[in-house]
Amino acid sequence: MARIAPLSGFPEWLPDGRVVEQHVLDTLRRTFELHGFAGVETRAVEPLDQLLRKGETSKEVYVLRRLQADDDDTAAVDRSAQLGLHFDLTVPFARYVLENAGKLAFPFKRYQIQKVWRGERPQDGRFREFAQADIDVVGAGELPYHFEVELPLVMAAALGALADVGLPPVRILVNNRKVAEGFYRGLGLEDVDGVLRNIDKLDKIGPDAVAELLGTECGATPEQAKACLELAGLSGSDASVIDAVRALAAANGASNELLETGLAELGALIEAAAERAPGVVVADLKIARGLDYYTGSVYETVLVGHEGLGSICSGGRYDTLASDGKNTYPGVGLSIGVSRLVSRLLSAGLVRATRGVPTAVLVAVSTEAERAASDAVAAALRARGIPADVAPKAAKFGKQIQFADRRGIPFVWFPGETHQVKDIRSGEQVDADASAWQPPAEDWWPRVVPAV
């Protein structure tokens, strides 16, 4: 066999890493379902022309070709016949909504946990395949604002449910397109997207360079640029941040209706969040990424203490998630980058799995002729929901205990006239009955625990 080296950008986990990932996925799924989101999966591919509707992403698509495509196929080089792997779960979901609009009940809340692919240059070291966990709610024609409050709180609950296994606290940073746009227009700046694009560079190039660019690229006066930077400097998790924006706008003569609408929305979000998930949601007027295509709230999420990782959960409100000419479907949603999150949890040593196999009990085998007796014990344990395995060989018991030990299996069962089960960590060995004995709850299944 020739190449067995890992492929850069395509992460894979060993079994104990997979236990961690699976726990994260199970926890997210459970939280989403408790909140009434229906699970959906879409195919991995979309027609290339669908994937390229947003020009910006065109660099990141993997195009598929049938290895044995015949002449008829290769002649069909028009993009509508070509297929590419989806690079997010939003484009496929929008297509799914249109395709099934007549069969779905709106507002439709769905979660979707799947791999996505980005055709990055191999040398860039980015993930080229990764799992995302998305929640979205989509309405037919209309979608009340309160969903913009609820969805980040669902994500806060989902990520909060991982705190006890060692996930650091999260902070959800929110902003609102209407606030930014209202403020900039109130100042007299019409190139809203241009201003946002430059404000987004703040952390990289600093306020002086941004002020310069706002002047040269967006025609801002020094006073206008200063006001934009002051807005970007505001943040807070209670009503005072709303007041501060309002005061800044008044001081710059930038007050207007759009700004007020945005501030009312942002204020409602902060207020509800302060009650339902205290300390988690922060209004941060610097958040610009996404505001150029979202139309209302926008969200980013950082792990406290791991801000350098960037946003692990982002999203926002679209007035037009999808449209088929007849109907428009507004949506709001967020997406967790699960692979990035799990990768950090593992590489930073924050969490660990108590074992890499599901097995709680290894049933020893005395002699190969008596294997059926061991199989029967394992079957009896499994019938009561206890994960059990049978030793692969009737080796010396020491070897069989070693087999369990190497895998982190806590118990070894010895069949016989009188059955016995041994906790190989403490060495305690007791008589046991396969139709009644059970392991302590914490040993029943592999668990994910803080690594410290």
Added chain:
Amino acid sequence: MARIAPLSGFPEWLPDGRVVEQHVLDTLRRTFELHGFAGVETRAVEPLDQLLRKGETSKEVYVLRRLQADDDDTAAVDRSAQLGLHFDLTVPFARYVLENAGKLAFPFKRYQIQKVWRGERPQDGRFREFAQADIDVVGAGELPYHFEVELPLVMAAALGALADVGLPPVRILVNNRKVAEGFYRGLGLEDVDGVLRNIDKLDKIGPDAVAELLGTECGATPEQAKACLELAGLSGSDASVIDAVRALAAANGASNELLETGLAELGALIEAAAERAPGVVVADLKIARGLDYYTGSVYETVLVGHEGLGSICSGGRYDTLASDGKNTYPGVGLSIGVSRLVSRLLSAGLVRATRGVPTAVLVAVSTEAERAASDAVAAALRARGIPADVAPKAAKFGKQIQFADRRGIPFVWFPGETHQVKDIRSGEQVDADASAWQPPAEDWWPRVVPAV
């Protein structure tokens, strides 16, 4: 939006279909884990040269190309640098074993549930993307025969666990490469693969045509061909089928050691299966598919009453699942075609989901100003593990009940001085406390039930 038609060969389910699929996947996973199989996921892509090692499958591969590949990349047209989507889970698992051999404990039992892709011609109507659920056990250097007995029984347990939701009974058909090879060689036929290939055509072209081909292609005399067909005619689920093969071999002077080894293995499998899963496993000496690349047991599985669907779960024993020059890794495994199974369950109307949303309780909203009170009820229910949603609008209660009804949500909650909850199927409405009330177990989560 241009093309929103379904893509042939890429199945997708509506939310209630996904509930069925998810239940199947959860059930399989639980059964595999109860038997000590560790979950593993591999990346979706493999180097093209790995995928093409078996020439036979080369027609079915989707090759990936970065849309914006630059000249450096396109110059690298050698196959080792090209990536293709995996078409099964065996090739990636073999690679995973080699890549991580130093970190895995052998024998290594893993399950793997993932999508696979086959670059079929679109017009052929076959699935081009589908989910598979595989179990394999792989040894380092050696792998005891008893795993060839256990693995089909794990699959029998996994599929049997779906009987109560409406899956028809399964029948696992087994054969053994050593029996076939020993018998053919005993007859004096050396082109074993050729004989198997023609025997595999029995159902399609009938015994006379097969006998003819055995003569022209494999040099069989009429007597040899007759013996081969007689062997293919044998089947049974107890030791008598073993005796019948032995008698047939003796009558044709075809007895030998390899045949006896194979019969001992096949007999042990039948005997263990008769005890542990009565009526499920049948020795069928006609099964030829796969025998040309498997080296011991081979398995196919049909749904009783739906035999036309073909095998829904197949596999067998490889003496060399993987090899890295130093070590050889024998394996035995089976693979369930989950999408095909779910597709049949749904299209044949065998099963249904009790609802398409997780929600057990819809909390009504009296007025938008009182939405927080409804949110609080939902939060209290969720905190006790009860999936709850809040009405999207403070519409008339009749409308809100209709909203629940359309989604199959069984209960609507009315907040107030005194809270009440209504079973909208019976109309029964009772006082309730969000910190204590719970739905009947059968309404708690969506369930999958026989459709009849």
